[in-house]
Amino acid sequence: MTSYQASDRYAARKTPGGGGGVGYMILAVFLGIAVAILAIVSVILVKAADDARDDAAIAAGTTDHSVHQADSNVSLPLQSFAGTTGENAEELAMAHEATSAVLPPVPAGELVQVHMTLKDMVVEIAPGVRYNTWAFDGHGAPGPVVHVREGQMVEMTLTNGGAIPHSIDFHAARIAPNIAFKDVAPGESFTFRFRANDPGVYMYHCGTKPVLAHIANGMYGAIIVQPKEGLPAADNEYVLVGSEWYLNGDGVAEPASLDMNKARSRLADWVTFNGYANQYVTHPLTADPGETTRFWVVAAGPTNNVNFHVVGTILDRAWVNSDLQSPPQRGVQTVVVPAGGGAVFDVRIDDVGMYPFVSHAFADVDLGQVGLLKVGNPKTGASH
Numbered sequence: 001m002t003s004y005q006a007s008d009r010y011a012a013r014k015t016p017g018g019g020g021g022v023g024y025m026i027l028a029v030f031l032g033i034a035v036a037i038l039a040i041v042s043v044i045l046v047k048a049a050d051d052a053r054d055d056a057a058i059a060a061g062t063t064d065h066s067v068h069q070a071d072s073n074v075s076l077p078l079q080s081f082a083g084t085t086g087e088n089a090e091e092l093a094m095a096h097e098a099t100s101a102v103l104p105p106v107p108a109g110e111l112v113q114v115h116m117t118l119k120d121m122v123v124e125i126a127p128g129v130r131y132n133t134w135a136f137d138g139h140g141a142p143g144p145v146v147h148v149r150e151g152q153m154v155e156m157t158l159t160n161g162g163a164i165p166h167s168i169d170f171h172a173a174r175i176a177p178n179i180a181f182k183d184v185a186p187g188e189s190f191t192f193r194f195r196a197n198d199p200g201v202y203m204y205h206c207g208t209k210p211v212l213a214h215i216a217n218g219m220y221g222a223i224i225v226q227p228k229e230g231l232p233a234a235d236n237e238y239v240l241v242g243s244e245w246y247l248n249g250d251g252v253a254e255p256a257s258l259d260m261n262k263a264r265s266r267l268a269d270w271v272t273f274n275g276y277a278n279q280y281v282t283h284p285l286t287a288d289p290g291e292t293t294r295f296w297v298v299a300a301g302p303t304n305n306v307n308f309h310v311v312g313t314i315l316d317r318a319w320v321n322s323d324l325q326s327p328p329q330r331g332v333q334t335v336v337v338p339a340g341g342g343a344v345f346d347v348r349i350d351d352v353g354m355y356p357f358v359s360h361a362f363a364d365v366d367l368g369q370v371g372l373l374k375v376g377n378p379k380t381g382a383s384h
């Protein structure tokens with residue numbers, strides 16, 4: 001009280017009437033308390049952020065000291081390896097066997113059993129660029145296409161042949177995720193069932209924390225649920241899963257692994273359809289003039305959308321957001337397929353030629369998310 005009285009006297013000298021002085025005093029006391037609280041809160045937040053990074057590093061298996069230091073120093077410049085390939089990139093690209101984009105048939109019967117054995121493996125994601133993935137079913141990324149008909153029962157068994165816990169989350173399922181999408185320990189298997197009652201093209205992915213790391217390491221794929229009554233006939237049906245890669249090295253001399261800072265900062269090194277940059281440029285998908293080609297597209301991310309567009313034509317039918325219960329939109333130029341979403345597109349092309357399909361976010365084209373639909377036997381190459 002002594003200091004209050006002293007200040008009050010001081011205030012009284014400075015301020016006629018003295019009332020304003022008391023107001024300033026109270027304000028000053030409040031400001032002092034606020035500053036102290038802010039300081040305490042900021043210390044707590046910094047500690048929480050540091051703990052979260054530690055958790056992420058542990059879950060991502062990157063707990064060695066050097067990685068942890070780099071991970072904590074968010075001001076470090078992030079190095080891009082975009083466009084860095086092995087030597088003779090063209091020959092390597094030609095030698096690479098393109099992932100089949102052809103839609104597999106629906107298995108017969110009421111029950112569809114799917115068994116994936118997860119494996120830690122090195123895959124090639126661009127010419128001469130290797131990456132350490134966590135791969136569903138030893139396929140690399142994406143995992144196998146699951147194709148069922150509306151009403152079929154899906155029985156999913158995940159065997160974890162990897163080094164850390166993993167899980168599988170089907171966007172096509174209506175099921176308690178804490179039960180069905182639970183973590184499966186290394187060496188163990190887990191089976192769950194769901195009835196595929198909602199037609200569409202959906203993402204599946206590992207849902208183990210940090211999900212960003214598990215998806216970025218290749219743990220995703222597409223499940224297609226054909227509507228019971230079917231869609232209009234198509235002559236060619238292709239599945240495209242868009243995704244991006246964040247590398248901690250160029251992957252040429254030795255396989256790269258995930259750079260979590262780049263994944264958080266959305267600084268992709270490569271962006272792909274079906275896991276390999278530009279693979280359908282060197283190995284185009286095909287159609288004959290006058291045929292209808294259907295694209296089943298999933299944007300697996302982990303973060304990027306696919307802004308789907310086919311150069312040189314217009315999307316005749318677009319089942320946006322893979323809503324197969326409503327009539328499709330018609331005559332659309334570009335459709336956003338959101339990360340974690342899907343869509344279905346039909347194009348009927350009459351003229352012979354090379355028709356690029358892209359994500360029209362062109363940074364992603366530059367990083368490899370482009371392919372060609374070769375209609376007939378054109379004499380010249382692609383425009384884009």
Ligand SMILES: [Cu+2]
Nearest residue numbers: 166206208214
């Ligand atoms: Cu996983």
